[in-house]
Each structure stands twice: as structure tokens, then as C-alpha cells.
Amino acid sequence: MTDAALRMSIAGVGHWHAPRHVEAFVAAGATVVAVQDDAAATAERWAVRLACAAEPTLDDLLERHDVDLVLAMPRHRGAPSVVGRLVEHGTPFVVEKPAAASAADLWPLVHAAEAAGRFAAVPLINRYSSFWEQVQRLRGEGLLDPTTVARFRIVNGSPDRYVEDDVGWVLDPDVSGGGALRNLGPHPVDAFLSLAAGEVSVLGAALSHRQHALPVEEHAVALLRDEAGLIGLVEVGYSGPDRDGTDHEWALTGAGSSVRELHDVVEVSTGSGTVTIASPSVMQRYQIFAADVVDRLRTGRPAPVTLREACRALDVIDRIYAAAATTTGTAVPALTPAAPGPNEGEIP
Structure with missing residues (x-):
């Protein structure tokens, strides 16, 4: 063009x-x-x-x-x-x-x-966060080797906002295919996949309907691990107190440093001390x-x-739902299999 x-x-x-x-x-x-x-x-x-x-x-x-x-x-x-x-x-x-x-x-x-x-x-x-620039810098300096634990959290406000905004279908599992995990989960799961080496395993997961008693989950927590041993904690929810607010944290801990984004501020800690860096706001992203x-x-x-990267995140989310059903007996959205692609059996 x-x-x-x-x-x-x-x-x-x-x-x-x-x-x-x-x-x-x-x-x-x-x-x-x-x-x-x-x-x-x-x-x-x-x-x-x-x-x-x-x-x-x-x-x-x-x-x-x-x-x-x-x-x-x-x-x-x-x-x-x-x-x-x-x-x-x-x-x-x-x-x-x-x-x-x-x-x-x-x-x-x-x-x-x-x-x-x-x-x-x-x-x-959220790929456009300053968090990733700092991760790359610290890795280049050998200060995240080995990386130990990653935490990625997005907990937004009440699901009532979807009804008020005339998109109540988000809370209908027959249309949305799930709740906070299906809707918000692609962001933190993609973040973990951006760091992961090899196949990602779902070690455990839990869903909650406790606060709003909706047909879709309002909160979800999952524990992930990659083939190199990196542990990831993913958390999403509709359980925040502020209708339009969010509790957003991206955090990574390594042998010589840690980097943590809370909303639009990134905090980097090393043996030399701690510095803070501004990160773009959600709208700026x-x-x-x-x-x-x-x-x-x-x-x-x-x-x-x-689409391939989005599908990789969806695959992990599907397995988180399955793990939650296995460990807690929680009802999860039914998955409708599609016809296989040209490389049948390939993991996206």
C-alpha cells in the first residue's frame, strides 16, 4: 500500500x-x-x-x-x-x-x-510493554540466567460491566466459550510462552465462581512449567473492586535480578540497586x-x-480448563473439535 x-x-x-x-x-x-x-x-x-x-x-x-x-x-x-x-x-x-x-x-x-x-x-x-525491553537487556547482561519464576496477572473489575456495555454474551459460555480465562487468559499465557523453552506443561489449575455465581468462571489460576524448568503462575479474573480498574502485574525472577511491571511502571532490581522505568499505559499499547x-x-x-501465536495460547488455555476440571471437578466449557489442518497432530 x-x-x-x-x-x-x-x-x-x-x-x-x-x-x-x-x-x-x-x-x-x-x-x-x-x-x-x-x-x-x-x-x-x-x-x-x-x-x-x-x-x-x-x-x-x-x-x-x-x-x-x-x-x-x-x-x-x-x-x-x-x-x-x-x-x-x-x-x-x-x-x-x-x-x-x-x-x-x-x-x-x-x-x-x-x-x-x-x-x-x-x-x-501487552507485548508492547517496557517489561520486555528490560527482560531482553537483563538477559543480554546474563542477569536472568537461569530464570526461575514468572508471574503474570490481570484481574479486572466486575463482570457487570459487560451487561452494562450491551455485550452480555461474554458471560454466556455457549457464546464465549468460557469466562475470565478464555477472555483475558491469552495475554498472560502469551507472556509465559514468550519466555518458554520447548513444550509447556500445565501442572495444576483452579477456577472460581464464588463471588458472582456466574455460569462462566470469574477467576482462574494456573501453574505452568516449560521444558527448561521455568515455573509460571498465571492469574486472571473479573473480581476486582473497581468496575473499570485492573490489577496488572508482569514479574520475572532470575539468578541475578528481577523485573516487575505493576500497571505502567517497571521496577528492575539487581545487585547494584533498584531502578524504575515508565511503561506505556494500556491505551498507549x-x-x-x-x-x-x-x-x-x-x-x-x-x-x-x-494467528499461530494466538492459537498456541489457546492450546494452553484449553489444557488449563482440562486441568481445572481434573483437579477440582469444575465444569468447563465444551470444546468442539474442528477438522484437522494439513499437519494433523501438530501442536500449535
């Missing part, structure tokens, strides 16, 4: 992440030319807000508007059909995580997208992601976070 304004359309604009993505992509130089949502009134409301067209279906959106990028924010169980249509159509796209309700549903589409050479990105925006996507499209580079 040229340096002219990037033209984009949005499928599933009623998603609760829409305001963040729209603001971020517009700031990165994109122009929204059309929106779609299964709720016609929602699509019309956004069309008025953005002074663009509203379309009733994904096919109408794709067939009537020639764009450089499609932003898709589908409901979890319906996401594979949306991703499949986008892969078939060929326009570069960004799809909100988790992009499916199970790895089995997404894995064939990973192969299809890769075989067709599609630009398919997933906004795992969306903006950095959008700018990265736009720049990659303009320069012909691949997606920053791919």
Missing part, C-alpha cells in the same frame, strides 16, 4: 474494545469507511459517529468496500467462521483475541492463512499496536502477532 491514508472497515463494531481500537487506528492514520455488526442499531450508531457506511453482514462489508485492513471483533464461538471468511477474501485483517473458543477450531485457519500468505494479526497489546500494524502494511512486513 502507499503512504495515503489507510482505509479500514470494522466487523463486529459492537465489541467493548471498539472505542480503543478506533481511537488507536485513527491516530495511526487510518480512515474507517464502513462498519458492520449483527445488531443493526449498533452499526448505525457507529456509522453516524464515524461518518461512514453501515453494513448488515460481513459479506456485505467485504464485497461493497475496498479497504486496506479489516478489523474484526467477533463473538468467540463464531470467530472461526469470520476468520475463515477473511482468510478466503484476502484483505489484511486484525482479529480480536481469543479468535476462537478453542485451539481446535482455530488451528486449521492458522494453516490456511499461512499457506495463502495472509496478513492476520491479533492484538496481544493499543496505539503502539495500531501504528505498528499500519507501518507493517505500508512496508510489506508480516503481522506483529500472528
